Amino acid sequence: EAQVTQNPRYLITVTGKKLTVTCSQNMNHEYMSWYRQDPGLGLRQIYYSMNVEVTDKGDVPEGYKVSRKEKRNFPLILESPSPNQTSLYFCASSRIRGQYYNEQFFGPGTRLTVL
Amino acid sequence: AQKVTQAQTEISVVEKEDVTLDCVYETRDTTYYLFWYKQPPSGELVFLIRRNSFDEQNEISGRYSWNFQKSTSSFNFTITASQVVDSAVYFCALSPNYGGATNKLIFGTGTLLAVQP
Numbered sequence: 494e495a496q497v498t499q500n501p502r503y504l505i506t507v508t509g510k511k512l513t514v515t516c517s518q519n520m521n522h523e524y525m526s527w528y529r530q531d532p533g534l535g536l537r538q539i540y541y542s543m544n545v546e547v548t549d550k551g552d553v554p555e556g557y558k559v560s561r562k563e564k565r566n567f568p569l570i571l572e573s574p575s576p577n578q579t580s581l582y583f584c585a586s587s588r589i590r591g592q593y594y595n596e597q598f599f600g601p602g603t604r605l606t607v608l
Numbered sequence: 609a610q611k612v613t614q615a616q617t618e619i620s621v622v623e624k625e626d627v628t629l630d631c632v633y634e635t636r637d638t639t640y641y642l643f644w645y646k647q648p649p650s651g652e653l654v655f656l657i658r659r660n661s662f663d664e665q666n667e668i669s670g671r672y673s674w675n676f677q678k679s680t681s682s683f684n685f686t687i688t689a690s691q692v693v694d695s696a697v698y699f700c701a702l703s704p705n706y707g708g709a710t711n712k713l714i715f716g717t718g719t720l721l722a723v724q725p
Binding site for chain 2: 541549
């Protein structure tokens with residue numbers, strides 16, 4: 494089954510304790526992206542990657558890191574989480590075909606609480 | 609500026625009522641895509657529809673219909689005879705320049721629809 498998986502789905506942690514949220518897709522997609530969803534703000538892009546070893550900042554990258562060492566994986570790293578990073582996080586992936594938009598497939602979401 | 613506005617934060621209706629969710633977008637691009645997503649209480653994002661900027665035909669899918677009007681930069685979503693299962697947050701989204709070089713997707717702030725039995 495074609496899918497985007499995220500782990501963990503739920504996480505409660507404390508300020509300053511480094512964490513990684515994993516994202517994996519089995520569709521051989523070139524493009525992967527991370528979004529965060531906050532009440533009243535909708536979804537905002539954190540980072541995206543157009544292919545292996547190619548990553549770039551989205552609209553709200555502060556406090557986050559990503560890496561793209563393999564095509565299928567795109568982990569989101571919070572080196573020193575703070576309470577304002579409490580949010581619902583979504584990973585997405587899609588193909589890249591020239592200049593045309595390609596449907597983004599979303600993972601199930603990771604609900605993170607930073608105390 | 610590229611922006612999506614969903615002015616209705618919350619809507620509450622009684623089952624079987626019709627309800628329209630508003631979406632207004634801003635972009636200077638002449639080519640773009642518009643989307644609607646549903647987020648049920650379980651939290652996942654469910655893709656509902658994608659509309660090309662050159663296709664202004666309204667679309668109907670069962671109880672769902674979409675009205676795309678470029679003249680008013682709106683892409684409204686109507687649910688006919690609402691049901692409790694329609695209760696969710698609904699997001700409108702824009703992909704300017706057909707995604708452009710970054711495959712960007714810009715979301716509105718969402719409308720929480722509560723359908724009461």
